[in-house]
Amino acid sequence: MILGLHVSIAGSIDKSVDRAVALNCKTFQIFTRNPRGWQFQDLKHEDTNLFKKKCKDNDIKFPIAHMPYLPNLASPKDEIYDKSTKTLTNELNRCHSLGIPYLVTHLGSHLGKGTMYGINRVIDACNIALSNNKKSMILLENTAGTKNSIGSTFENLKYILDNTDDKKVGICFDTAHAFAAGYDLRSNEDVKRTMDLFDDIIGLEKIKVIHLNDSKVSFNSHSDRHQHISLGYIGEHGFKAILKHKITKTCPLILETPVDSIRDDVGNLRKVKEIKDEN
Numbered sequence: 001m002i003l004g005l006h007v008s009i010a011g012s013i014d015k016s017v018d019r020a021v022a023l024n025c026k027t028f029q030i031f032t033r034n035p036r037g038w039q040f041q042d043l044k045h046e047d048t049n050l051f052k053k054k055c056k057d058n059d060i061k062f063p064i065a066h067m068p069y070l071p072n073l074a075s076p077k078d079e080i081y082d083k084s085t086k087t088l089t090n091e092l093n094r095c096h097s098l099g100i101p102y103l104v105t106h107l108g109s110h111l112g113k114g115t116m117y118g119i120n121r122v123i124d125a126c127n128i129a130l131s132n133n134k135k136s137m138i139l140l141e142n143t144a145g146t147k148n149s150i151g152s153t154f155e156n157l158k159y160i161l162d163n164t165d166d167k168k169v170g171i172c173f174d175t176a177h178a179f180a181a182g183y184d185l186r187s188n189e190d191v192k193r194t195m196d197l198f199d200d201i202i203g204l205e206k207i208k209v210i211h212l213n214d215s216k217v218s219f220n221s222h223s224d225r226h227q228h229i230s231l232g233y234i235g236e237h238g239f240k241a242i243l244k245h246k247i248t249k250t251c252p253l254i255l256e257t258p259v260d261s262i263r264d265d266v267g268n269l270r271k272v273k274e275i276k277d278e279n
Contacts, residue, residue: 001243001276002062002252003212004028005265013047013098017054017063023269027062027252029104032094035068038083040090043097052099062252064209065095067105073125074108074118074150081121084108088129088138095136102208104139104172107150107160118150119159126164138164139172139208144180145222152181152222154201161206171206173198174256175234175242176213176227182220185234191241204247212253212272214239226256228263229271236275243276 004025009016013032020028033040055063068091071084088105095103110118126138140160145152151160161169175185183197184190198204214232216225230236242248257268 001248002026003255003269003272004252005255005269006030006066013043014050014054017051017058017060020060021058023266025269027060027064027254029064029066029254031068032065032091032098033068036070038070038087043094048097055099062102063098063100064102064104064252064254065091065098065100067091067103072108073105073122074110075121076111076113076117081125085125085128088125089132092129092133092136092138096133100136102137102139102170102172104141104209106141107143109148110150111148115150115156119156122150123160123163126160126169130165130168137208138169140169141172141211142174142177142181144177144224145182146224152177154198158202161202170208171202172209172211173207174211174213176211176215176232177224179215179219179234180217180221180223184219185242186219186238188241188244191238191245195245195247207247207251210248210251210253211256212242213256226258228257229255229268230275231262239272239275240279243272244279
């Protein structure tokens with residue numbers, strides 16, 4: 001099981017590796033820079049070399065990056081869309097410098113312009129970014145289906161894959177988002193049905209990373225709220241079923257669970273390992 005967390009890059013980007021290793025993670029996810037702004041500083045050559053060395057020394061083959069918060073690849077507002085597309089391009093370049101194979105991105109909101117409008121904006125943005133970088137993969141993260149969002153259905157994701165360079169675009173499958181979007185994961189039968197459907201429409205081989213999160217909201221609620229593993233609406237039975245599925249044996253599993261008085265990152269990592277050991 002290739003299990004890890006989203007970790008901080010505070011201090012310098014290579015320290016993210018130290019934080020992941022200290023928690024016995026086999027993988028980890030980062031923002032390559034401040035995720036709450038448009039501006040960023042170029043990576044220093046010595047930092048990228050140290051990051052790659054630490055990953056190699058600790059046998060971490062799948063460090064993962066996530067796009068910042070502000071970009072909206074489906075935006076009808078040209079200024080925001082252009083900045084978002086440039087950010088996607090820059091982040092792919094940063095991933096290449098760091099030896100990071102996967103860049104996870106949310107697909108954004110069409111802001112009322114319509115699903116196909118938003119999908120086509122995402123396709124164009126991906127194609128522009130990939131024309132400047134062929135080293136790292138863009139991973140489309142499935143969404144919970146909140147109002148005007150793109151990417152909550154397997155059919156939407158398939159359409160984007162079919163109209164981009166499919167060798168450089170894959171899927172990051174978020175369990176909480178899928179559940180909230182109407183794909184059940186609460187039992188062995190539910191997991192089999194959902195993953196068989198994904199395989200029929202897209203193909204399981206397109207899933208490169210899994211965001212392993214429980215849901216704080218009920219099935220088909222179309223709301224994006226993460227919960228501690230086994231304490232949400234997917235529940236312990238659901239995660240036993242998920243962790244039995246073959247896809248979780250080879251894909252990096254990233255926790256994006258809360259940190260609060262109920263449980264911290266260590267507690268959620270421990271819970272996943274307990275469930276896995278019981279299978």
